[in-house]
Amino acid sequence: xxxxxxxxxxxxxxxxxxxxxxxxxxxxxxxxxxxxEMVRRFVELAKENKRLRQEVESELAGAxxxxxxxxxxxxxxxxxxxLAMPSKSIKIRAGVSNIMSVVVPDMRxxxxxxxxxxxxxxxxxxxxxxxxxxxxxxLAEKLVQLAQVEKSCNMLAIEIEKNRRRVNAxxxxxxxxxxxxxxxxTMKLDENERSSTVRxxxxxxxxxxx
Amino acid sequence: xxSDKLAVIGDKDIVLAFKAAGMDVFAAQSAxxxxxxxxxxxxxxxxxxxTEDLAAxxxxxxxxxxxxAYPTLIPIPSSSGSTGLGMAGIKADVERAVGTDILxxxxx
Numbered sequence: 001x002x003x004x005x006x007x008x009x010x011x012x013x014x015x016x017x018x019x020x021x022x023x024x025x026x027x028x029x030x031x032x033x034x035x036x037e038m039v040r041r042f043v044e045l046a047k048e049n050k051r052l053r054q055e056v057e058s059e060l061a062g063a064x065x066x067x068x069x070x071x072x073x074x075x076x077x078x079x080x081x082x083l084a085m086p087s088k089s090i091k092i093r094a095g096v097s098n099i100m101s102v103v104v105p106d107m108r109x110x111x112x113x114x115x116x117x118x119x120x121x122x123x124x125x126x127x128x129x130x131x132x133x134x135x136x137x138x139l140a141e142k143l144v145q146l147a148q149v150e151k152s153c154n155m156l157a158i159e160i161e162k163n164r165r166r167v168n169a170x171x172x173x174x175x176x177x178x179x180x181x182x183x184x185x186t187m188k189l190d191e192n193e194r195s196s197t198v199r200x201x202x203x204x205x206x207x208x209x210x
Numbered sequence: 211x212x213s214d215k216l217a218v219i220g221d222k223d224i225v226l227a228f229k230a231a232g233m234d235v236f237a238a239q240s241a242x243x244x245x246x247x248x249x250x251x252x253x254x255x256x257x258x259x260x261t262e263d264l265a266a267x268x269x270x271x272x273x274x275x276x277x278x279a280y281p282t283l284i285p286i287p288s289s290s291g292s293t294g295l296g297m298a299g300i301k302a303d304v305e306r307a308v309g310t311d312i313l314x315x316x317x318x
Binding site: 038039042043046047049050053054056057060061063064065067068071080083086088089090091092093094096103104105107132133136137139140143144146147148150151153154155156157158160161 | 284
């Protein structure tokens with residue numbers, strides 16, 4: 001049995017509590033609906049996240065492996081010189097979008113190319129480097145997409161957890177407590193009424209006996 | 211407004227590959243070094259990719275940045291292949307939101 005609130009058993013308090021209970025029940029229902037919808041969206045996003053991550057991880061690991069091999073074929077300074085001035089720069093159009101009132105990032109990639117695909121001359125580095133650079137460049141867009149989806153997932157998960165706490169607090173603490181208090185006040189008031197009736201009857205009979 | 215740049219924090223040998231793709235790169239040897247770089251530059255970038263071997267030692271810091279929309283920190287595999295840290299992150303998210311793992315249970 002839930003513990004009752006520490007309030008005076010008066011009619012005014014009863015009225016307030018009844019109103020509060022109605023609000024709590026309505027709020028509980030709405031939060032529960034919100035939670036259901038968030039979980040549905042979250043599961044969609046999480047599946048997408050998993051798929052993207054698998055793709056990115058396998059492709060990127062391969063490309064970086066190639067890159068490490070290519071790097072080992074030349075001397076350090078040659079490599080650093082070759083890649084010191086990149087021929088492209090990536091710009092992100094960053095905004096926010098709103099999933100169930102959770103503010104998540106929304107990113108679009110815009111590539112700014114300055115002409116050539118490779119920032120170096122082919123004479124001094126190995127061919128493996130070309131392949132790995134091309135793959136990494138191509139992967140950039142997917143990486144940005146992954147970043148967006150994964151971040152949305154993270155934030156939704158946190159929000160769902162918070163929301164679940166609220167739902168549980170209402171369902172298992174607030175609502176039972178209020179109901180219990182209402183019951184207590186009703187009984188107390190009824191009891192008072194009965195006792196006053198009995199007292200009146202007693203007084204009446206005493207007056208008649210005199 | 212938010213920043214429009216990408217950054218990569220990772221081992222010196224790998225980050226050069228991203229530099230050629232047009233991202234800004236920072237080399238770091240250890241997790242604490244990476245944390246220092248992150249603190250210094252977090253505001254300037256909208257997405258920061260961190261290699262898994264470094265990200266493994268930065269759990270708390272990564273968790274802190276999860277609550278805001280930007281910057282987004284994403285673990286990526288290093289040249290030695292994926293350690294499964296990124297997937298573990300997704301799994302943790304699912305567990306947090308749904309209570310149990312419903313995406314990965316098929317594979318064990």
